Amino acid sequence: MRAAILSVGTELLFGQIINTNSVYLSRELxxxxxxxxxxxxxxxNAGRLKEILRAAFKDCELVVATGGLGPTQDDLTKEAVSDVQEDHLRLHEPSLEAMEKIFSRMNRPMPENNKKQAWLPSRAVIFENSEGTAPGFALENGGKTIICLPGPPREMKSVFENKARPFLQSKSGGVIAHKILRAFGVGESVFETELLDLIGGQTDPTLATYAGEGECSLRIASKRESEALAGAAVADMERRVMARAGRYIYSDNGDDLPTVVGKKLISGKISVSSAESCTGGLFAEKLTGVPGISAVFGMGFVTYSNRAKAEALSVSEEILEKYGAVSEETARAMARGVREATGSRLCVSVTGVAGPGGGTPEKPVGLVYIGCLLDGKETCLELRSRDVNRAWNRNYAVLAMFDHINKRLAR
Amino acid sequence: MRAAILSVGTELLFGQIINTNSVYLSRELxxxxxxxxxxxxxxxNAGRLKEILRAAFKDCELVVATGGLGPTQDDLTKEAVSDVQEDHLRLHEPSLEAMEKIFSRMNRPMPENNKKQAWLPSRAVIFENSEGTAPGFALENGGKTIICLPGPPREMKSVFENKARPFLQSKSGGVIAHKILRAFGVGESVFETELLDLIGGQTDPTLATYAGEGECSLRIASKRESEALAGAAVADMERRVMARAGRYIYSDNGDDLPTVVGKKLISGKISVSSAESCTGGLFAEKLTGVPGISAVFGMGFVTYSNRAKAEALSVSEEILEKYGAVSEETARAMARGVREATGSRLCVSVTGVAGPGGGTPEKPVGLVYIGCLLDGKETCLELRSRDVNRAWNRNYAVLAMFDHINKRLAR
Incomplete structure (x- = not known):
């Protein structure tokens, strides 16, 4: 079935906000x-809206529209949609009651213009909005379906997940199961190449790779007659993917690397401290973003200068002079210094050339050393990325730290 | 003049990438x-491309298209554009030579299919691409103009700024000057309200506000016969804006808050160290993102636990017990502890409830204290945001730290 996504809102045409709704809906559809x-x-603009809807229906059977369901005079989506689908608006009492409840819960009188949001196409299937006052709906006519969702991303997602997706599934006579596998240490193209026959070889389950910032992910989805069948098809494909590329995959529930590592540290009661040079505090920032981490997080040091490395972490002048601040020896000495200062069971360090400047032929931009001391056992990892972008290199180094820790904790 | 923006690329329809090009072009246009x-x-898809172009030209005189100028078989934008504009492709020798130079500089043979990128509409004005191999162009026909730009955002921006913008300006018979003022400590709606008569009262210069993450900005633009006239009109409006809302504005050259503060610290040779609790290292990460900061940055401490605050910063148990970790007294003691540990001239600290959990009626989510010790003079700032989002609160607290430092340095 062919579909179009229609975003309504002058603020999008002004470039005031990024259209993330269409990214989300593209993936989901x-x-x-x-x-x-x-x-x-x-x-x-009602005229242009109708023109676009008619143009979309030349090629597509489904249009998913977001925005323009608000209470003000310039919110015209419903009127235009009704017109194109040969329907008319009428007051939908349950929606009005739901809206009145929201306002009474907030102890505020409902403004008169909010009532406009309860006027909906007479033949529409109404999608209740648990996150806001504007309900969504589906309206069919002669084999063509329009789904209208509220514009704010949180409301849009909620109504799509709880109402619009089940509606579309019931139309298509199947149930969808899906799973997201997250991978680190492999580029999207290599990852895709390793799975190419699985990706190209079948129509269900479908596999799609997505490139993230320094990592990538794989979505496995299956549509079958029942949840059990769809789930089994996804699980079977997951086993085949893991046998092929399991070494890259760190999460099968959507958790990111800091969360995977943080949860292991918390459940294992493993105290952790860090010392960062080139990443400037980003590792500590990501780790302290994990709920409950305060139970095990000891100290984070940001030792940007040689002097700070020497004073706070007792990295010796000999090491700094002989091997330089960006070296395996310094990374290891930093991790030992963290251990001395904090006594944490896990002590991790990072030093490198984040760029864009500061690189030499011998120590180019992207060269990073990660030191790791876990219960007395010391390891060191060398990274060489070819990116000169400072933010990218920092982010990649921090992901590599979490990945290294994750692998050490697995042993 | 009415315009449409056309993005070409199947990866956009798959939701694999966010369409930032259309945001950029919307603002610029x-x-x-x-x-x-x-x-x-x-x-x-050539058929759909042509259909969209024809639909756009019903209402618009200008279409700016991005993407589909690559060397592969599925890059079809040029063919479709030529067709709609009643032209044909021919080999553009200067573009071929430029491409050959790029490959010879990289010491690599030019793949045969790259030559396709030098085939351009015969009547087009060619826009050289200094960042890549695909040139852009403008093609006119019967009062309708299509501008084609490469898809990768860096190349798109470069070709737009250096070639397409001057082309459009020369058509419109005017020169544009603009300035961006960045503001902190005011919401977009309040900011807009204070400037409402300036924004609504005239057509040139134009003023537009943009909401950022915890801050907002204002663009002043003027189009006149000469650069001098446009620049004078912008400068005059800037004076009026500053008189009205100057207390919020921290930058008139696009620099963000960390950069504004970092530059002042570097030029003033003011050494700086920090201690962070609720922000987990984000302040240090932002500050160390400023080029050249290593000359003045001493140490960053991430003291998430009470124990770390006591051990690394000598915050007394009495203070932590009597006032709590989130208190003015603790923030001040942390800043003094940083001073003792590092001797830096500027010592800054932050402690607060970032959320989403951990709030109490007395100390709700969003309550943050910032301590600041500059050349022996101590100040403390209390923040109360009403947002329960952890990432938002962290970011806002860090911006408030930079803003507070910026104001102290100005004195």
């Missing part, structure tokens, strides 16, 4: 087996 | 006085 042919963005 | 009516995204 693709996962459900829809072929997304167009994205359209149009302002709050 | 709006600044130049164009009225952007539509965004379209379409895959690498």
């Amino acid at each position: 693709q996962m459900m087996g829809f072929d997304v042919l167009y994205h359209y963005t149009v302002g709050d | 709006q600044m130049m006085g164009f009225d952007v009516l539509y965004h379209y995204t379409v895959g690498d």
Whole structure:
């Protein structure tokens, strides 16, 4: 089935906000087996809205629209959609009651113009919005379906997941199961190449790779008659993927690397401290983003200068002079210094050339050393990325720290 | 003049990448006085591309397209554009030579299919691409103009700024000057309200506010017959804005808060160290992102636990017990502890409840204390945000630290 995504809102045309809704909906619709042919963005203008809807229906059977369901005069999506689908608006009492409840819970009178949001197409299937006042809906006419969702991303996602997706699934007579595997230490193209026959060889389950910042992920999705069948098909494919590329995969539940590592440290009651040079505190920032980490996180040192490395971590002048601040020896000495200062069971360090400047032929931008001391056992990892972008190199070094720790904790 | 933006690329329809090009082009075109009516995204499909172009030209005189100029078979933008504009492709020798130079500089043979990128519409104005192999171009026909730009954002921006913008300016018979003022400590709606008569009262210079993460910015743009006239109109409006809302504005050259502060510290040779609790290292990470900061950055401490605050910063148990870790007294003691440990001239600290959990009626999520010790003079700032989002609160607290330092350095 062919689909188009329509975003309504003048603020998008002004470039004031990034259109993340269409990214989300593209992925979700693709996962459900829809072929997304167009994205359209149009302002709050009834004539242009209708023109776009008619153009979209020339090629597509489904249009998913977001935005323009608000209470003000320039929110015109419903009127335009009703017109194109040969319907009319009428007051939908349950939606009005839901709205009145929201305002009474906030102890505020409901503004008169909010009532507009309860006027909905008479033949529509209404999608209750648990996150806001604007309900969504689906409206069909002659084999063409329009789904309208609220514009704010949180509301849009909630209504899509809880209402629109089940609606589309019931239409298509199947249940979808899916799983996301996250991988580090492999580029998207290599990852895809290793799985190419699995990706290309079948229509269900479908596999799709996504490139993230320094990592990538794989979505496995299956659509079958029952949840049990779809789940079994996904699980079977997951086993085949793991046998092929399991060495890259660190998470099968959507957790990112800091969360995977943080949870292991918390459940294992392993105290942790860090010393960072080139990453400037980003490792500590990511780790302290994990809920509950305060139970095990000891200290984070940001030792950017040689003097700080010497004073706070007792890295000797001989090491700094002989091998330089960016060296395996310094990384190891930093980790030992953290251990001395904090007594933590896990002590991790990082030093490198983040760029864009500061590189030499011998120590180029992207060269990073990671020191790791776990219960007295010391390891060191050398990274060489070819990126000169400072933010990218920092992020990649921090992911590599978490990946290294994750592997050490697995042993 | 009415305009549409057309993004070409199947990866956009798959939701694999976010469409940042259309955000950039929307802002730029709006600044130049164009009225952007539509965004379209379409895959690498010649038929649909032509249909979209024809639909866009019903309402618009200008279409700016990005993507589909690559060397592979599925890059079809040029063919479709030529067709719609009643032209044909021919080999553009200067572009071929430029491409050959790029490959010879890299010491690599040029793949045969790259030559495709030098085939361009015969009547087009060619836009050289200094960042890549695909040139852009403008092609006019009967009062309708299409501008084609490469898809990768860096190449797109470079070709737009250096070639497409001057081309459009020469067509419109004017020169544009603009300035970006960045503001902290004021919400976009309040900021806009204070400037409402300036924003609404005239057509040139134009003013537009943009909401950022915890901050906002204002763009002033003017289009006049000469650069001098446009620059004078912008400068005059800037004076009026500063008189009205100058207390919020920290930068008039696009620099963000960490950069503004970092530059002042470097030029003033002011050594700086930090201690962070709720922000987990984000302050140090932002500050060490400023080029050249290593000359003045001493140490960053991430003291997440009470024990770390006591051991590394000598915060007394009495203070931690009597006032709690999130208190003015603790923030001040942390800053003094940093001073003792490092001897830096500027010592800054932060402690707070970042959320989403951990709040109490007395100390709610969003309560943050910032301690600042500059050349012996101590100050403390209390923040109360109403946001329960951890990442947002962390970012806002760090911006507030930089803002507080910036104001102290100004004195």
